[in-house]
Amino acid sequence: MSAVRLLAIGWVLHFKMLSRSSFNSVLGVVYPLFFATVAFFLFREGSPHALLYASLGASVMGIWSATSTAAGGALQRERWHGTLELLVAAPAHFSLVMLPVTLAMSTIGIYSMAATLLWGRLVFGISLHIAHPLLFCLAVPVTIVSIGMCGFLLAVSFVRYRTAWALGNLLEYPVWLICGFLVPLSLFPGWVRPISWLLAPTWGMRAIREAAIGGSALPDIGMCAGLGAAYTLIGVLVVGRLLHSARARATLSLT
Amino acid sequence: MTGARIFFVGGLMSYRALFGWLSPWIFIPTFLVAPIFQILLFVYIGRSAGVESDKFYVIGNALQYCAIPCIFAMSNTIAGERYQKTLGYILATPAGRLPLFLGRSLPVIGNGVFASAFALSAGGAIVGIHVPASSIASIALVIVVTSASCTSLGLVSAALGLRVRETATLNNIVFGLLLVFCGVNVPLSELPGWMSFIAQGFPLTHGIEAARRLANGQSFGSVGGLIGAEALIGAAYALLGYQLLRLLEWQGRRLATLETA
Numbered sequence: 053m054s055a056v057r058l059l060a061i062g063w064v065l066h067f068k069m070l071s072r073s074s075f076n077s078v079l080g081v082v083y084p085l086f087f088a089t090v091a092f093f094l095f096r097e098g099s100p101h102a103l104l105y106a107s108l109g110a111s112v113m114g115i116w117s118a119t120s121t122a123a124g125g126a127l128q129r130e131r132w133h134g135t136l137e138l139l140v141a142a143p144a145h146f147s148l149v150m151l152p153v154t155l156a157m158s159t160i161g162i163y164s165m166a167a168t169l170l171w172g173r174l175v176f177g178i179s180l181h182i183a184h185p186l187l188f189c190l191a192v193p194v195t196i197v198s199i200g201m202c203g204f205l206l207a208v209s210f211v212r213y214r215t216a217w218a219l220g221n222l223l224e225y226p227v228w229l230i231c232g233f234l235v236p237l238s239l240f241p242g243w244v245r246p247i248s249w250l251l252a253p254t255w256g257m258r259a260i261r262e263a264a265i266g267g268s269a270l271p272d273i274g275m276c277a278g279l280g281a282a283y284t285l286i287g288v289l290v291v292g293r294l295l296h297s298a299r300a301r302a303t304l305s306l307t
Numbered sequence: 308m309t310g311a312r313i314f315f316v317g318g319l320m321s322y323r324a325l326f327g328w329l330s331p332w333i334f335i336p337t338f339l340v341a342p343i344f345q346i347l348l349f350v351y352i353g354r355s356a357g358v359e360s361d362k363f364y365v366i367g368n369a370l371q372y373c374a375i376p377c378i379f380a381m382s383n384t385i386a387g388e389r390y391q392k393t394l395g396y397i398l399a400t401p402a403g404r405l406p407l408f409l410g411r412s413l414p415v416i417g418n419g420v421f422a423s424a425f426a427l428s429a430g431g432a433i434v435g436i437h438v439p440a441s442s443i444a445s446i447a448l449v450i451v452v453t454s455a456s457c458t459s460l461g462l463v464s465a466a467l468g469l470r471v472r473e474t475a476t477l478n479n480i481v482f483g484l485l486l487v488f489c490g491v492n493v494p495l496s497e498l499p500g501w502m503s504f505i506a507q508g509f510p511l512t513h514g515i516e517a518a519r520r521l522a523n524g525q526s527f528g529s530v531g532g533l534i535g536a537e538a539l540i541g542a543a544y545a546l547l548g549y550q551l552l553r554l555l556e557w558q559g560r561r562l563a564t565l566e567t568a
Contacts, residue, residue: 079476086483090349093493094356102356215332222336225344235351 055148062152063159070160076122080160081167084114088168091234092176100178107172107180108264109233112257114164115199116227122157123203124220126150127211137305140295147204147288154203158196165192183266187273191263194273195256198280202252205283208291212298232257252279310406317402318410321384322418338418342372342426343433349492350434359494362436366522367491369427370515373419373454374485379478380415381461384408385468386475394565398556408465408552409545412458419454442521445530449521452534453514456541457485460510462548469555469565485511510544513537 070076088110095106127150130136139149172178182188206223210216229235230244231253237245248254252275259272298304349364388394397407424447431438438446464481468474485491488502489511495503506512517533559565 074473074476079479083479083483086487089487090492091352093497094352094358097358098356213332215330218333218336222341222344225341225348229344229348229351234348235355239351239355 055144058144058148059152059155062149063156066153066156067159070122070156076118076157076160077163080114080118081163084110084117084164084168085171087113087228088171089175092172092178096176103172103176103178104180104265105261106234107169107176107178108261109257110172111165111168112195112253112260113228113233114168115158115161115196116231116233116253117224118161118164119154119158119199119203120206120223120227121217121220123154123207124210124223125217126153126157126203126207128214128216131214131305134305140299140304145288146291146295147208147284150207150291151201151204151284151287154207155197155200157203158200161196161199162192180264182264184263184269187263187269188260191256191259191269191273191276194277194280195253195260198252198256198276198283201280201283201287205287208287208294211291211294212303227251227253230254250279252276252283255279310403313402314406314410315413317407318413321411322380322414338376338422339425339429341375342369342422343430345372346426346430346434353492359492361434362431362438362522363494363519364492365427365430365434365436366518367515369423369430370450370453370518371485371489371491371511372426373423373450374457374460374482374511376422377415377419377454377457378461378464378481379475380418381412381458382464382468382474382478384411385465389468389566392566398560398565404553404556405549408462408549412455412462415461416451416454416458419457420450423450423454436522438522439524442524445521445527446518449514449518449530449534449537452537452541453511453518456510456514456537456544459541459544459548463544463551464548466548466551466555469552469559485509488512490515508540510537510540513540 088107091106091110092103095102127136130139140146142149169180173180206220207216210219213219230237230240230248231251232248233253237248237254240248255272255276259269259276261267262269262272295304346365346368349368350361353359353361353364385394388397400407427446427450460481464474464478467477471477487493488498488506489509490498490503490506491511495506495512495516498506513533513536517530517537520530520533521527556565
């Protein structure tokens with residue numbers, strides 16, 4: 053029960069903090085809009101279906117953007133604030149402290165998702181008729197949570213890198229590219245697809261699209277949730293070893 | 308002589324001290340790998356949408372990526388100093404502002420040229436585009452002019468850093484505007500008229516067009532006007548940036564906001 057409380061309070065606290073940051077909130081909404089705008093210009097020559105495909109894809113790009121950059125630097129930020137040692141020394145498991153941070157980051161992406169869909173509707177006339185509203189309402193939070201869990205795995209994996217933010221930044225484009233946001237996976241060489249299948253955003257994107265356009269979204273939602281759970285499990289397993297290593301070498305604050 | 312020392316030595320020291328980009332952990336992912344993925348992203352989006360050629364996206368994005376080092380680095384001349392608590396000392400010195408700030412732009416231009424040239428070479432090789440050997444030297448010159456022009460815009464951003472605390476947010480927005488407006492991925496003829504009109508006043512627009520024409524085999528002489536326009540726009544932004552720096556420095560002193568903006 054205390055674990056759930058810690059997760060909930062941590063999520064609310066960090067969501068409020070991120071919402072107050074212009075970098076995470078304002079830029080989190082505006083930055084993916086630039087890429088969405090370019091995509092809309094490129095796809096508008098095609099069928100209305102192509103434009104809807106781009107609109108849904110661009111809307112999920114923002115969720116990943118909000119997570120990858122911020123999650124990469126999450127521990128570094130605590131290090132700058134001088135709170136990393138306190139969090140590691142706290143009696144609560146470090147995973148319960150970090151997970152709400154990255155979940156809050158991915159939740160911020162909902163602003164970007166809404167803004168992108170609205171931008172597409174108002175500026176490019178892309179009307180979004182959702183075939184399965186209930187499945188859509190299930191697919192979106194599952195995708196957000198899974199991406200947040202992926203961010204958690206990134207954050208704890210980068211605990212010993214002082215420049216983790218640069219690695220987090222680096223992951224923004226590759227995931228946009230190979231998770232089927234704007235490019236069908238069939239266009240990529242065969243060896244890329246297994247990598248895509250290991251990434252929760254791929255399944256989240258498929259689930260949202262299937263729910264919106266009218267398909268069987270449940271299997272994709274299940275895959276997305278399953279991968280998210282796997283990321284969390286791996287994160288929990290590695291965080292102890294990484295923290296022990298950082299403590300043993302006295303590199304937690306210096307790295 | 309002092310001015311020349313501030314320009315060259317001060318610029319180099321500032322670059323090394325402020326940005327920490329000489330660390331391979333930052334330099335490689337930010338300037339060498341990320342532009343390749345930006346190129347691949349738009350090449351594949353272009354293939355998916357079935358519009359322009361691969362060469363169009365490779366050249367557009369390789370040149371546009373110089374905006375990252377050029378704009379972010381220049382604005383860090385203010386934001387970085389403030390973060391390190393040295394802005395007050397810098398501005399209290401009697402050093403001439405022209406060599407002080409323009410000196411910092413020289414290594415930044417070099418960085419932008421390297422990032423763009425690498426992205427163009429590596430991205431082009433991965434995607435498999437052909438650029439005539441006779442055009443390579445001309446394209447290199449276009450990259451230099453475009454990087455200088457972008458750095459001038461960065462000088463404006465640096466000046467605004469005297470009044471705006473969130474320079475990272477500002478710079479990302481500038482980067483995004485350049486991505487949308489400058490014909491990087493969407494030809495200017497496909498953009499609404501008002502957008503292509505505004506694009507004429509941005510750095511990158513003419514440089515990218517010149518590089519594309521050169522890559523398609525046109526002569527250097529035929530793109531001389533475009534290169535001249537890119538250089539002129541860069542000079543205008545440099546002048547504007549310098550004047551803004553002086554004005555906002557004076558205002559920052561008067562309002563005591565240099566450290567708190």
